[in-house]
Amino acid sequence: QSVLTQPPSASGTPGQRVTISCSGSTSNIGTYYVYWYQQLPGTAPKLLVYRNNQRPSGVPDRFSGSKSGTSASLAIGGLRSEDEADYYCTTWDDSLTGWVFGGGTKLTV
Amino acid sequence: EVQLVESGGGLVQPGGSLRLSCAASGFSFDDFAMHWVRQSPGKGLEWVSGISFNGGSIGYAESVKGRFTISRDNGKNSLYMQMNSLRVEDTAFYYCAKHSGEWYSSSADFFDSWGQGTLVTVSS
Numbered sequence: 001q002s003v004l005t006q007p008p009s010a011s012g013t014p015g016q017r018v019t020i021s022c023s024g025s026t027s028n029i030g031t032y033y034v035y036w037y038q039q040l041p042g043t044a045p046k047l048l049v050y051r052n053n054q055r056p057s058g059v060p061d062r063f064s065g066s067k068s069g070t071s072a073s074l075a076i077g078g079l080r081s082e083d084e085a086d087y088y089c090t091t092w093d094d095s096l097t098g099w100v101f102g103g104g105t106k107l108t109v
Numbered sequence: 110e111v112q113l114v115e116s117g118g119g120l121v122q123p124g125g126s127l128r129l130s131c132a133a134s135g136f137s138f139d140d141f142a143m144h145w146v147r148q149s150p151g152k153g154l155e156w157v158s159g160i161s162f163n164g165g166s167i168g169y170a171e172s173v174k175g176r177f178t179i180s181r182d183n184g185k186n187s188l189y190m191q192m193n194s195l196r197v198e199d200t201a202f203y204y205c206a207k208h209s210g211e212w213y214s215s216s217a218d219f220f221d222s223w224g225q226g227t228l229v230t231v232s233s
Contacts, residue, residue: 032216044204047220090154098170099144101153
């Protein structure tokens with residue numbers, strides 16, 4: 001199983017808001033920045049949120065990230081059908097001295 | 110525009126070897142760390158290895174330590190992964206990813222560009 005824990009699935013209807021959680025420990029999320037990626041079917045991951053809550057240019061403000069203690073969350077507001085994808089959180093882990101990912105959350109709209 | 114193009118994937122028997130390559134363009138390759146990240150079909154992402162901008166600092170996931178070797182040639186704008194003693198569980202798409210900073214272990218930086226991946230299948 002993954003070092004970071006995400007729910008395997010999430011769902012919502014168009015226009016709704018959904019939140020995806022990512023749980024870790026003091027050796028990873030509790031100490032370091034969290035990043036979120038979106039992976040559409042058959043494509044490479046795309047950066048959605050960096051340094052806990054920053055959005056790269058071009059990412060709609062419907063996507064927002066937050067972090068508290070050893071957990072982080074990605075919120076997606078105003079859901080659209082094109083948001084159907086897999087979402088992954090990632091951060092550095094001190095104990096493993098490497099990057100770790102969550103198991104991914106499949107979002108259905 | 111950043112472009113990362115992986116090659117070298119294919120079918121190999123358990124215990125065999127393979128060398129992956131990643132050709133980079135559109136940015137100053139020798140200014141940034143690079144990574145290999147893999148994804149087994151239908152599964153999640155797994156960080157495999159990272160290398161600093163000058164090759165002086167390298168890290169591996171426990172699952173590949175002692176079997177895989179990452180390297181780079183800044184003169185050729187290329188990243189490599191030598192994969193030995195391959196196992197069935199190494200079957201995956203292997204992505205080359207650019208880091209946004211010089212050091213692969215810098216948590217203030219991140220994977221900011223990805224290639225399209227190359228498929229490695231380990232099977233008898």
